[in-house]
Amino acid sequence: MAALLEIAGLNVHFALADGDVHAVQDASLSIQEGECLGVVGESGSGKSQLFLAAFGLLAANGRAQGSVKYRGEEILGASPKRLNALRGGAVTMVFQDPLTSLTPHMKVGAQIAEALMLHRRVSRDDAHRQARLMLDYVRIPESARRLRQYPHELSGGMRQRVMIAMATITGPDLIIADEPTTALDVTVQAQILEILRALKTDKKTAIAMISHDMGVIAGLADRVLVMRQGRIVESGSADEIFYAPKDAYTRLLLDAIPKADEAPAQTGKVGPPLLTVEDLRVDFPVKEGWFGKTRTLRAVDGISFTLHRGETLGVVGESGCGKSSLARAVLQLIPKSGGRVVWLGRDLDAATQSDIRKLRADFQIVFQDPLASLDPRMPIGLSIAEPLKTLDPAMSRAKLREKVRTAMRRVGLDASWINRYPHELSGGQNQRVGLARAMIVEPKMLVCDEAVSALDVSIQAQIVDLIRGLQAETQLAMIFISHDLSVVRRLSHRVMVLYLGRVVELAASAKLYTAPRHPYTRALLSAILSPDPRAERAKKRELLTGDLPSPLDPRARLTFLKSRFDTPDYRPKLQEIAPDHWVAEHD
């Protein structure tokens, strides 16, 4: 039997101002009916371009050569009409960012129905009926209402489900999923993968799963391709790749995934805490319409914790749980609505703006997006020097230059790069610049807000090692915020799990990961993907159903304490179930 898709000797070139870029080099692969092929590689490895080229979707400056056969029919260089009939019909795609791949001004139902009506002869009513069934299939609650909503009214996970519904409704043979879960929270990612798995088993749809995450591939793929710099370096069955990798690069990718047993030991708490946060609250006013009344969104709803020298507190939670607001309020970057932040015994409420600006040298922050957090028009040397210059405007140029050089060397940057601009560096290098900028003033506390989330796994591991090294060297206290539980585990002594602005569990890292008590923590942990296909296939997940409830809904914070639903103002209390292990009340 002929393969569903057969690519042979595919080469992709891009003509750029600085010369040709050979993005895909001599790639060959085949996908059988009903099979899932995982394609792994880091950003820039050409994994997306390979499939875009195969279906004639390259950017205008790209050229593809080779052979692409769909059911024995050569489609590389086929007429646009033939390709259009194929794309969206028999072969569909799901992209990374569900917001940008949906048309913002069209209702969700109309978009799904349009996909169907373009490719199959069905009436409008019929198309809408099928669209609704499809939404049920991808487990979107209240599908009838959702059909009449616009993409921006849906959450990221919902939108991705809508994309999958669109990609499935025409009954395709092959779905190309390009990083379909990368932009999503872990629990939502687990739900989406569950749907894809169901598609594969119920509908016998072949899936090409493109991802940088070995864990995502592990549970789903039958066969795996590993790509690096445009070349396929290894291919084989999932078990071969994961259990007996032959290529050095595959091993590197597998090794870079944080292992479970790397948590640093608990430090002894010596002396008074560096930072004490008591009952911190941050509210945002949410205005409904022009003249609508203003409602209050509780982003942070009464969080307390302490932080000691040399200690790392991991903060985990899904998007919208208030972890970034918490960090910004602690750092006095946004105003808090209540509670106290005490820094070295000094209540920061009493400090004036200029006092706080001086104190900023003590607590620094590293941001999520390495490129966006650097001024695009400032050479990195100046960016790094800036906090120091602000702290001590009288410092001589020579001394400043020396300090910048030392800081750059410390984070593994070449000191001769001071005149480079952020866009000339890679993501990992830019994040090193961010770290150098934070560390140059020798802070006592560093907040990492998703500092490694935007990086490739191998780079992520390097930055995590760098951060650990810096901490060992300087006895830095850290708040490490991430949605990625395995990264948090590698760094944190204690971990705090947030749910809708409240702490649900706070415990030493080792305890939290091995004996989680709160159902939400358990769900989060069970959503972690491990690069172990057999374990992934066998795993029974404690899936949370549906989406994160809206933080505006007062009953949302009682999700895990349904027995108190009749008293919506009740807040689950933290209880110390073991020494230093705090868990919020739950049913």
Add this chain to the structure above:
Amino acid sequence: MIATGQTLEAVEEVKGRSLWVDARRRLFRNRAAMAGIVILAAIALLAIFAPILSPFGFSEQNYDLIACAPSWWPAETSCIAPGHIFGTDSIGRDLFVRVLFGARVSLAVGLVATLVSLLIGVMYGAVAGYLGGRADALMMRLVDILYSLPFVFFVIILMVIFDRNFILLFVAIGAVEWLTMARIVRGQTLSIKQKEFIEAARAAGLGPLAIITRHIIPNVVGPVMVYVTLTVPGVILTESFLSFLGLGIQEPLTSWGVLISDGADQMETAPWMLLFPALFMAVTLFCFNFVGDGLRDALDPKDR
């Protein structure tokens, strides 16, 4: 590439450069922009020195040579003015000297008014956008009010109060031009303010003024430069419009705008009276455009 013999220490002694140093280097490499600068400088030098060196005064009339063509004029004309390389105008003055005299006024008005609008507009817009909230609302409503004042009426009132004055021309034009600039910059600032690097700057302990001058303004230069290149010709034309109404430059002083509007009346009988000032103005505006584009590209490190 590292030259052989250079030690590692020497490599590390790379001197820090700022955006402005880099921008200057890039500007110098941009041929179109450099040509623009050279031509503008030549016109400016001519405007300063040529009237001094010329044997004719700018208001000196020769009644024998009324609207005469230059001697090299290719077409048939009724009279020829030897020695006047651009010919003479309708009351017998040397057009060459008058065009260059006009250049003094037009370039000065164009540059000074644009500079004033640049300084006030960029700072005002950036401050309003950065502060946001009530301060922004208040500052922008003030701009709205000034926008709604009829321009000519505003100039007439100025003239009545302060008497007719050359300086007033700058004030009047500058006072109107900065409004649009402020709006453009405010809009840009609002979007830049949301970016993470501004938060990073706040976390580094920078005050609002330092953030505006070091991080916001360098990042709005793109649209600002484009608008400036539109403003310079706009201002030169506004000046000629005011002069036409009798509110700007008065005889015997002149400007390109005045010369062009005079020349347009004589277009059929003495085309050189339109051609030369129009040519100078067109070349100048072209050059401003090239320089503006060059500056914008030079200030964008992503552009190579």
